[in-house]
Amino acid sequence: MARLTIIKQDNPLIRKTSKIVDDFSPRLHELLDNMYETLLHANGMGLAAIQVGVLYRLAIILTEEYGLIEIINPIIKTVKNQRIDSEGCLSCPGISGRVRRPHLVTLEYQDRHGQKQIKTFHGMDAVCCCHEIDHMDGILFIDKLIK
Ligand code: CO
Numbered sequence: 001m002a003r004l005t006i007i008k009q010d011n012p013l014i015r016k017t018s019k020i021v022d023d024f025s026p027r028l029h030e031l032l033d034n035m036y037e038t039l040l041h042a043n044g045m046g047l048a049a050i051q052v053g054v055l056y057r058l059a060i061i062l063t064e065e066y067g068l069i070e071i072i073n074p075i076i077k078t079v080k081n082q083r084i085d086s087e088g089c090l091s092c093p094g095i096s097g098r099v100r101r102p103h104l105v106t107l108e109y110q111d112r113h114g115q116k117q118i119k120t121f122h123g124m125d126a127v128c129c130c131h132e133i134d135h136m137d138g139i140l141f142i143d144k145l146i147k
Helices: 026-042 123-136
Strands: 046-048 058-063 067-087 097-110 116-122
Touching: 026 046, 026 058, 026 067, 046 123, 058 123, 067 116, 067 123, 097 123, 116 123
Parallel strands: none
Antiparallel strands: 046 058, 058 067, 067 097, 097 116
């Protein structure tokens, strides 16, 4: 495994829209494993591929309910309730602020083998999922701060 460089908010790449993943080969697994090492070293909760300069729709999240989750080509199927909570981002060091997010989110996504999965996430796990999916569309949490 290797640690990857996390790009910051001043890098224009972070605003790009990521592409659908259609290659579930060992190259993808290596990327996911390297992202995991990078996330652990950075002491973060989630990391989207775009944050390591790879423009594909995937992210990893350390959830409270399920442990490490790899979400590839995620689609939000259901959102319920709202919560306002403080967020940060490894691409925006030194910044935190309150954002409104769903309290429950059900995602359809693929795992690293391309198998379709459906899971429901609650609380901070749901917040994390929405934050990472935003990254896939070039959106940062600082765009959504509540004044
Ligand atoms: Co982030």
